[in-house]
Amino acid sequence: MNQSDRNVQSTTLKEAHRLMTICNSCRYCEGLCAVFPAMEKRSSFLEGDLNYLANLCHDCGACYSACQFAPPHEFSVDVPTNFAKVRSESYETYVWPGFLAPMFSRNGLKISLVAAMCLVIFLIGFVGWHDSSDLWSYNTGPGAFYRLMPHHIMVFIFGSAFSYAIIAGLFSARNFWRDSKNKFNDRPEARNFWSATKDATSLRYLGDEGLICNISENVSSDRRRLYHHFTFYGFFLCFLSTITATFYHYLLAREAPYPWYDIPVILGILGGIGLIVGPLGLLWEKFNNRKIKKTLGMDVAFLVMLFLTSLTGIILLFLRSSPAMGVLLFIHLGIVFSLFITMPYGKFIHGIYRFLALVRFSQER
Numbered sequence: 001m002n003q004s005d006r007n008v009q010s011t012t013l014k015e016a017h018r019l020m021t022i023c024n025s026c027r028y029c030e031g032l033c034a035v036f037p038a039m040e041k042r043s044s045f046l047e048g049d050l051n052y053l054a055n056l057c058h059d060c061g062a063c064y065s066a067c068q069f070a071p072p073h074e075f076s077v078d079v080p081t082n083f084a085k086v087r088s089e090s091y092e093t094y095v096w097p098g099f100l101a102p103m104f105s106r107n108g109l110k111i112s113l114v115a116a117m118c119l120v121i122f123l124i125g126f127v128g129w130h131d132s133s134d135l136w137s138y139n140t141g142p143g144a145f146y147r148l149m150p151h152h153i154m155v156f157i158f159g160s161a162f163s164y165a166i167i168a169g170l171f172s173a174r175n176f177w178r179d180s181k182n183k184f185n186d187r188p189e190a191r192n193f194w195s196a197t198k199d200a201t202s203l204r205y206l207g208d209e210g211l212i213c214n215i216s217e218n219v220s221s222d223r224r225r226l227y228h229h230f231t232f233y234g235f236f237l238c239f240l241s242t243i244t245a246t247f248y249h250y251l252l253a254r255e256a257p258y259p260w261y262d263i264p265v266i267l268g269i270l271g272g273i274g275l276i277v278g279p280l281g282l283l284w285e286k287f288n289n290r291k292i293k294k295t296l297g298m299d300v301a302f303l304v305m306l307f308l309t310s311l312t313g314i315i316l317l318f319l320r321s322s323p324a325m326g327v328l329l330f331i332h333l334g335i336v337f338s339l340f341i342t343m344p345y346g347k348f349i350h351g352i353y354r355f356l357a358l359v360r361f362s363q364e365r
């Protein structure tokens with residue numbers, strides 16, 4: 001049986017089925033977001049449909065505030081809370097490899113343990129493989145980092161971790177994509193990807209076109225959109241910084257660390273600021289404005305990992321000419337490594353599923 005042919009099994013999916021059946025009769029919220037127009041194209045809901053709709057939802061809460069059937073009404077319609085649970089279950093359903101599905105339960109704790117373990121291993125490696133005189137010594141000028149960890153070893157370790165994250169993400173994405181297919185869907189076209197890219201990079205459904213994100217207490221705000229932008233573009237700029245540094249290393253034969261005014265450093269600083277402001281803002285919103293706590297551990301773990309990656313990178317940048325550079329470098333590398341290997345098993349995967357859901361939505365539209 002194809003995955004998308006599965007009827008709903010879990011209590012969460014049965015509740016999602018009940019809610020979508022009510023909403024499909026009501027249709028009052030059809031102008032609020034992409035979820036309701038996508039729902040209206042279906043007369044029944046299989047597991048793949050519900051996982052697709054839940055990942056199309058960005059948890060703004062607007063439909064809950066607008067709903068005349070919300071609790072304490074006997075219909076007890078609460079789409080955002082249920083969809084948060086469905087999304088959480090969908091990460092386990094589609095994860096690759098499947099035996100790592102338990103990573104998504106008590107995710108915050110598990111990600112913290114992995115991060116702590118990576119940190120300890122990197123620090124033990126640093127202390128164990130260097131003379132004690134190297135631990136707190138000055139290392140400056142081009143190639144300073146690579147005197148502590150040779151460049152080819154760094155490339156091997158981080159290239160492997162990042163490649164693994166990409167491969168695991170792609171296989172999980174394939175599982176999600178196949179399951180969200182309904183009988184009307186053909187292959188997506190380039191314009192579907194373009195449309196989804198525009199929607200995702202502008203966070204269209206988190207703010208404009210009257211679809212204002214209604215966080216709580218009926219207070220409309222697009223602060224979440226702003227913090228998402230800081231986070232997304234911060235990550236993107238850090239990625240660009242790494243690409244530029246790779247270009248410098250291999251094509252210009254220039255070794256890190258680079259001066260303050262050089263492109264990789266400027267990109268890294270701007271990206272780092274984004275990855276501090278964005279995650280902090282989202283954490284603030286999460287603890288102060290949202291009623292939905294189901295995925296709190298997973299959300300917090302990913303945001304804290306991004307924040308720590310940026311914070312340790314910026315501290316390293318400021319203190320790279322001090323004797324603390326070696327320890328700071330290995331702390332930063334330990335955090336980055338744990339971020340890479342946990343990306344397919346945390347909230348990052350939602351970004352991929354959401355993008356694919358937007359592609360599917362564009363296709364259906």
Ligand code: SF4
Binds near residue numbers: 027066077
């Ligand atoms: S959330 Fe409530 S108001 Fe909106 S479509 Fe569903 S039942 Fe209707």
Ligand code: SF4
Binds near residue numbers: 033036
């Ligand atoms: S919470 Fe927001 S995005 Fe999700 S279904 Fe409701 S209105 Fe749409």
